[in-house]
Amino acid sequence: MKEKFIVAIDGQSGCGKSSTAKAIAAELGYIYIDTGAMYRATTLYLLKNDTDIYNEQALENALKQISLTFRNSKGGSEQEIYLNGVSVEKDIRQQFVSDKVSEVSAIPRVRRQMVGLQRALGNAGGVVMDGRDIGTVVFPNADVKIFMKADLDIRAKRRLKELEENNIPAVLEEVEKNLAARDKIDSARLDSPLKKADDAIEIDTSQLSFDEQVNKILDLIKSKQVA
Ligand code: DC
Numbered sequence: 001m002k003e004k005f006i007v008a009i010d011g012q013s014g015c016g017k018s019s020t021a022k023a024i025a026a027e028l029g030y031i032y033i034d035t036g037a038m039y040r041a042t043t044l045y046l047l048k049n050d051t052d053i054y055n056e057q058a059l060e061n062a063l064k065q066i067s068l069t070f071r072n073s074k075g076g077s078e079q080e081i082y083l084n085g086v087s088v089e090k091d092i093r094q095q096f097v098s099d100k101v102s103e104v105s106a107i108p109r110v111r112r113q114m115v116g117l118q119r120a121l122g123n124a125g126g127v128v129m130d131g132r133d134i135g136t137v138v139f140p141n142a143d144v145k146i147f148m149k150a151d152l153d154i155r156a157k158r159r160l161k162e163l164e165e166n167n168i169p170a171v172l173e174e175v176e177k178n179l180a181a182r183d184k185i186d187s188a189r190l191d192s193p194l195k196k197a198d199d200a201i202e203i204d205t206s207q208l209s210f211d212e213q214v215n216k217i218l219d220l221i222k223s224k225q226v227a
Pocket of ligand 1: 013035037039102106130131133134186
């Protein structure tokens with residue numbers, strides 16, 4: 001039995017990938033890598049430094065200054081992202097980052113840097129990684145591939161609740177608009193668009209409770225582990 005699986009969870013914005021991936025990693029004793037947080041932290045750096053992202057040299061120089069690391073938080077049960085040694089876990093969820101992150105993540109040079117880091121972090125297995133291109137590009141040979149989706153209005157309500165829980169002010173209509181815009185850019189971009197890998201299992205979470213979606217994926221992983 002292969003112990004240390006690579007579990008890839010891809011899907012649209014706000015369909016519950018990260019909370020699901022986090023719960024699965026905790027249950028299996030795996031590490032969880034939030035690749036969206038990496039694109040967000042990079043976007044935060046580029047915005048804060050007024051980088052002209054369409055100027056090749058300026059982008060190159062900026063990307064060389066970015067160091068991303070994950071550290072355990074909450075007694076080891078969660079991971080926090082650090083940008084050049086400073087925790088940015090909260091800053092990267094702000095609306096001004098959400099509004100720009102899809103544009104930044106469509107740039108091939110940015111993706112190259114993130115994918116390199118993601119492979120280094122996940123290669124040894126024992127990892128649950130969530131994002132848009134994990135099963136298609138980052139780990140096309142992942143042991144388990146899940147593609148999650150949910151209706152837009154349901155995703156918007158869930159995302160709003162999450163933001164409110166983190167004391168980040170938000171308006172439902174704006175959250176919904178941002179999710180729809182990001183779906184569009186993420187799916188239409190030329191480099192690594194959001195799409196289901198041929199061998200991924202699709203799970204629509206619109207009508208599922210959180211426990212149901214977590215258990216469904218855990219059962220899938222366990223059935224593959226004994227296969
Ligand atoms: O998962 P998230 O909503 O925090 O991701 C933020 C953005 O980052 C998302 O709109 C697209 C981009 N992203 C990506 O292009 N590839 C990934 N593997 C993860 C995220």
